[in-house]
Amino acid sequence: MSTFTAPAVQDDYPDDVAHCYGCGRLNADGIQLKSREDGEETVAYYTPRAEHTSVPGFVYGGLIASLIDCHSMATAAIAVLKRDGRRVGDGLAPRFVTGALNVQYLKPTPIGVELEVRGRVKEMGERKCIVEATLSADGVITARGDVVAVRMPDSMARPGS
Numbered sequence: 001m002s003t004f005t006a007p008a009v010q011d012d013y014p015d016d017v018a019h020c021y022g023c024g025r026l027n028a029d030g031i032q033l034k035s036r037e038d039g040e041e042t043v044a045y046y047t048p049r050a051e052h053t054s055v056p057g058f059v060y061g062g063l064i065a066s067l068i069d070c071h072s073m074a075t076a077a078i079a080v081l082k083r084d085g086r087r088v089g090d091g092l093a094p095r096f097v098t099g100a101l102n103v104q105y106l107k108p109t110p111i112g113v114e115l116e117v118r119g120r121v122k123e124m125g126e127r128k129c130i131v132e133a134t135l136s137a138d139g140v141i142t143a144r145g146d147v148v149a150v151r152m153p154d155s156m157a158r159p160g161s
Contacts, residue, residue, distance in 0.1 A: 006036045006037065006088070007036070007088045007089040008034035008035055008036055008044075008074075008088070009035055009036070009074045009077050009078050009081070009088045009093050010023045010024070010025055010032075010033065010034055010035060010074060010093075011025060011034075012088060012089065012091065012092055012093035013025070013077075013092070013093055013095055014092050014095065017095050017152065017156065020070060021066070022066040022067065022069060022070030023035070023070035023071075023073065023074060031046060031063075031066065031067070031070070033046055033067060033070050033071060033074070033117075035070075035071050035074030035075065035078070035117075035119070036088070037078050037082075037088060038118075040120065041118050041119060041120050042071065042074060042075040042078055042118065042119040042120075043116065043117065043118050043119075044067070044071045044074070044116075044117045045114050045115065045116055045117075046067055046114070046115050046117070047112075047113070047114045047115065048060075048063060048111050048112075048115065050111075052111065053111055057110060057111060057112075058108045058109060058110060058111055059109040059110070059111050059115075059137075061103075061105060064103065064105065064109055064135055064142075064143045065101065065103045065145075067115065067117050067135060068101070068103055068117060068133045068135055068143065068145035068147065069098055069101050069145070069147060071117040071119050071133055072098075072101075072119055072131040072133050072145065072147035072149055073095075073096040073097065073098065073147075073149050074119070075119030075120070075121060075129070075131045075133070075149070076094075076096045076121065076124075076128075076129035076131055076149035077093045077094050077095065077096055078093075079121040079124055079129055080094045080124075080129070081093060081094070083124065094151060094152075095151075095152040096129070096149040096150060096151055096152055097149070097150055097152045097156065098147065098148070098149065098150070099128060099148035099149065099150040100146075100147065100148040101145065101147050101148075102145060102146045102147070103143055103144070103145045104143065104144045104145070105142070105143050106141060106142055106143055106144060107140065107141075107142045108142065109135065109137050109142040109143065110137050110138070113137050113138055115135055115136065115137055116135070116136045116137075117133060117134070117135050117136075118133060118134050118136070119131050119132070119133040120132055120133075127150060127151045128148055128149060128150045128151065129148075129149045130146070130147070130148055130149075131145075131146075131147045131148075131149055132144070132145070132146055132147075133145040133146075133147060
């Protein structure tokens with residue numbers, strides 16, 4: 001259950017790249033996922049809204065993919081902060097973008113319950129991280145993802161922002 005009070009890494013993304021539908025704090029219409037460090041893993045929680053329905057009672061697979069994707073980018077950012085001897089909240093966080101996303105849907109995900117997304121870096125290089133993530137509903141893993149997070153190139157930042 002979401003009882004974390006630690007800062008979320010997405011709150012430290014630079015303003016010019018904080019508009020992502022899944023995790024951008026500056027996207028009022030987005031999900032605004034908040035990912036936090038939890039020991040050797042990262043964790044985020046989200047309760048799907050009615051518009052996230054695929055068929056009555058179940059979550060749309062695109063939302064599941066978005067949660068895994070955005071949480072994996074945050075997991076990579078947290079890992080790089082830790083590697084560099086920094087912590088979430090110590091200034092701007094590095095930004096990652098998706099190089100590859102592979103989601104396995106293991107069971108139908110019920111709507112109306114808080115979802116938990118967990119991530120762990122399997123491999124870290126200079127420019128990319130490979131992250132494994134799980135999504136659970138009521139303690140049952142319903143989806144798993146393998147994600148390549150690539151350090152965002154400077155050319156993606158908006159000039160003058």
